[in-house]
Structure formats: C-alpha cells, structure tokens
Amino acid sequence: MVFNTRMFNNSLKRNIRKCFNNHVLCKLELEPSQKVVVSNENCLFTQMPQDILIGSGLIIPKKHRENVFELSEDDWADTFDLVKKVKAYLDENHQPNGYNLA
Numbered sequence: 001m002v003f004n005t006r007m008f009n010n011s012l013k014r015n016i017r018k019c020f021n022n023h024v025l026c027k028l029e030l031e032p033s034q035k036v037v038v039s040n041e042n043c044l045f046t047q048m049p050q051d052i053l054i055g056s057g058l059i060i061p062k063k064h065r066e067n068v069f070e071l072s073e074d075d076w077a078d079t080f081d082l083v084k085k086v087k088a089y090l091d092e093n094h095q096p097n098g099y100n101l102a
C-alpha cells in the first residue's frame, strides 16, 4: 500500500511528538517527492525517486527522535518488523540482488 503525504500526516496527528525543527523526516511535506511506502504503528519506510539506488529508502520512527539513542523499545521492535515488511515489498517490486542496512 502506498500512502501520500497527506494520509501520512493525518495518521500521525494522534501520536506524533511535536517537532520544533524543520526536520524533513518529521515533516514529510518539506520534501514532496518523498513517499511513505510501508508503515506500521511506530515506523515508516519512505522512498524518493532514485536514479542509481533504485528501491532504496529510509526506515524512520514516526515520532521525532534526535538520534538513535532516543528510540524506544517499541520503536526498535517496529523498526525490525518494518525491515521484514520492506524486504517483502522490495522483493516483490524490485527483485534486488541483495540488501544493505545502515
């Protein structure tokens, strides 16, 4: 399922912590080419048009986090859950030769 930015923002209004910065990962509307492709309760996978790394994207928490050490246990669990869901999505849509997680 592909979500547009408006659908994403509406789904977040109930649980997002206020972000007082202009983080493009907290305010997806700042980068309109960025699309939410797969999500779960606490995380989402976004993609932007890519010329070389076709299918690449970011798994990010829905709530503002300054750095990885602020991730909650639920964030970590949902990151791992989303890794598996994104792999299934990419296997189906891009058939990559392999994966790099960083």
Ligand SMILES: [Zn+2]
Binding pocket: 019, 020, 021, 023, 025, 026, 064, 065
């Ligand atoms: Zn933020």
